[in-house]
Amino acid sequence: MKRVPLAIIGAGPAGMAAAATATRKGLEVVIFDEQPAPGGQIYRALESTPLRDPVLLGSDYWHGSELIDALRRESIDYRPGHMVWQLTREGEIGVIADDIAEVVVAERVILATGAQERPFPIAGWTLPGVMGAGAAQVLLKTSGVAAQAPVVLAGSGPLLYLVAAQYLRAGSPIEAILETTPRGNYRRAMTYVGGAARGWRYLQKGLSLLRELKRAGVRHVRDVTALRAVGEGRLAGVEWQTGAKPGIWQACEATTLLLHHGVIPNIQMTRALSGEHDWSDQQLCWIPRRDSDGRSDIDGFYVAGDSGGVGGARVAETQGSLAALAALASLDHIDTPTFEREAQPLRRALASESAIRPFLDTLYRPADTWRHPSDDVVVCRCEEVTAGEIRRVAKLGCSGPNQMKSFTRCGMGPCQGRMCGVTVSELLARESGQSVEATGYYRLRPPFKPITLGQLASAAEPAEKAHRSETEVS
Amino acid sequence: MFAYLKQPDDRTENVIIDYEGKALSARAGDTVAAALLASGVDVFRTTPVSQSPRAPWCMMGACFDCLLEIDGVPNRQGCQVVVAQGMKVAHQKGARRIDS
Known part of the structure; x- marks a missing residue:
């Protein structure tokens, strides 16, 4: 069984930053990631995307190249295509790659498993042709694949605008954006405008995306209060109501409907480890307990990035570095003064990068009717x-x-x-x-994803395997 | 319906996969789900409960709506498997069979 001082799960911004930080301090690190290439969802397929025009996916996407370069350059044991299916409080990590299972034992584990799109349950959301806006963005980034007109986007949040803008830049038309942001949210969000001013760069980006969509003449319906996807066997159209015309269904044809109501932490692993989780009324999701440096309430485990509460890619990156420092200190690989000296600027950066969050969470909070x-x-x-x-x-x-x-x-x-x-x-x-x-929530247990008995059997040591086949014969 | 955007300077090689007996051309490095969607396949499976049609929802391994039979193995996540030359992919009907 392989033993390592530090294992990281997830190669998005948090995981990559954690790996680079620990490696630069001379610690042996292994990083497991389910995807075939580094970047997580935000920097997905950055090394291989066919969309090389930097304007198309935007500068926030290409920022990821620094992290990916570091991951490739440093002597990091980076394992793409490795699905973690099991995890114990003792630091045993069960992974599967190419149908072969293996167990690695780590003294410290950083969970950087990211976020997923919030479920958006409406009538017809299981119809082929209806998918997450994030899913459409993955198709665009990884393969240069885009939905053909007529395409409708519906929901709320910065990613919705970003996907719409990226589609337009790629020459793919958008039929309409059906915005579900409740009217009252604008007023409530103003309470947090101080934080928004500190995060003015995010605001500026949001406003410029909105201007871009307006210039392109995209139909933008606001205050959508009801929504349904219709079709027999596949999506044929979208119907909606607005606050201005309650009770009256309006409709348009669509072969693709992209839904988005923000993202929520991926808590499969912290739940399976029986860590404490709190319901965040601000982000409307479960959040695993962790301190400001990323130490979870599970001994030896750290949580970095969106899997510990949604903060976005830059916050994730800083949290990854901070969690790595905390792990290094707890392994006595760095002393306390070094830890404090290097952690301080990261904590300050986190405070400033997170300042916009209450404003965004309040503005894009999905109304009760959607939940x-x-x-x-x-x-x-x-x-x-x-x-x-x-x-x-x-x-x-x-x-x-x-x-x-x-x-x-x-x-x-x-x-x-x-x-x-x-x-x-x-x-x-x-x-x-x-x-x-x-x-509360579901009690989750491994395997985190279904695995076959054959895959499970391959994790057994060769000696055990030989013994088992003998007993099977007899 | 999805399609590949025209990328004149994309020099990535193509691979051919077999979907339900039809040859589909995919960009090397694509996931099976992306390749199928780009070729106009809009229903991947039918559900075990009501046999209703489904297609990918999340494209990141969370929703399990892209389940396919790949090289004879049912219940594979199409969005997590990368295409390979000659790969055989089939629509998954209802629950997977236990017959082999």
């Missing part, structure tokens, strides 16, 4: 369980997500609750009159 879909809407895509079914079992006295799972199979499909978990927590909380915190 509490009507009874007919599918919440669990895998097992096809509707919001109505979840409410029904809640009324029968079902106390939480785990009991509800046994009643309905909701959350028991291959995605292991990734696509329904937050919705279920909020729906059950409302029905039972409890807080989301008290309602």
